[in-house]
Amino acid sequence: MDNHTIIGAMTALITPFKNGNLDEECYYKLIQRQIKNGIDAIVPVGTTGESATLTHEEHRICIEIAVEACKNTKVKVLAGAGSNATHEAVGLAKFAQEHGADGILSVAPYYNKPSQEGLYLHYKEIARSVDIPVLLYNVPGRTGCEIATETIIKLFRDCKNIYGVKEASGNIDRSVDLLAHEPRMVLISGDDAINYPVLSNGGKGVISVTSNLLPDMISELTHLALEGNYKEAKKINDELYNINKILFCEGNPIPIKAAMFIAGLIPTLEYRLPLCPPSKENFAKIEAVMKKYNIKGF
Secondary structure, X not given: OOOOOOOEEEEEOOOOEEOOEEOHHHHHHHHHHHHHOOOOEEEOOOXXXXXXXXXXXXXXXXXXXXXXXXXXXXXXXXXXXXXXXXXXXXXXXXXXHHOOOOEEEEEOXXXXXXXXXXXXXXXXXXXXXXXXXXXXXXXXXXXXXXOOHHHHHHXXXXXXXXXXXXXXXXXXXXXXXXXXXXXXXXXXXXXXXXXXXXXXXXXXXXXXXXXXXXXHHHHHHHHHHHOOOHHHHHHHHHHOHHHHHHOOOOOOOHHHHHHHHHOOOOOOOOOOOOOOOOOHHHHHHHHHHHOOOOOOOO
């Protein structure tokens, strides 16, 4: 691995709100808690961070807070910097670089349904606009757009700072396919349910929703797997099965924010419409499952 890789246990950080506004103080504290519990990188303003409903100013503030919180630590900032408009994605990427982010995570452009050639040109433009590492983000269930294996490999080979992909299709076959055809690529799991299978197949890390709540367990699981201790890693993965499952009982980040509120890690449970709190039934289910885990506070 070289300087163009950000790997290991990474958290897709939630974005806390208070009275409808970004809760900057809480956001900073959440990042400090992640650092304290062994996480290798923070991923602000991704899907879990409700980036789709943040203003551009809020998006930028979240990146700045993450960089400030991780200053003088070994924890890196992989900033969410994607958009369905290439010029906006380029602008966010440049902002992230200028303000100290270690790399960017760039989601496939949503809604537009570009061709594979359009995706290639989109990412090539982003990659050449910055010098920091770029991690592609394939999540077709969200974007309605899948980055084909061939396109990912072509971008990896043609753009020196595109170092890999966060694979969040939920399809383990995709991970096998990618690494079988380009073993030099960094593959990051984007689905907590299959973190262990991806890591044991050669993945180099995870970007986790569950680690908002249990950063210590996700960190240990990831590091054990990267050290080749698959037996112990699988044991932790199995322990996490129930919480991983319940945290996706509704659309992410609805359940994880509810869990963070139940755990006392965020003072208010607020979302941006069209997201709203989980049903009473699901809230009770989340609360019940959480009782099985030791959730560390601040």
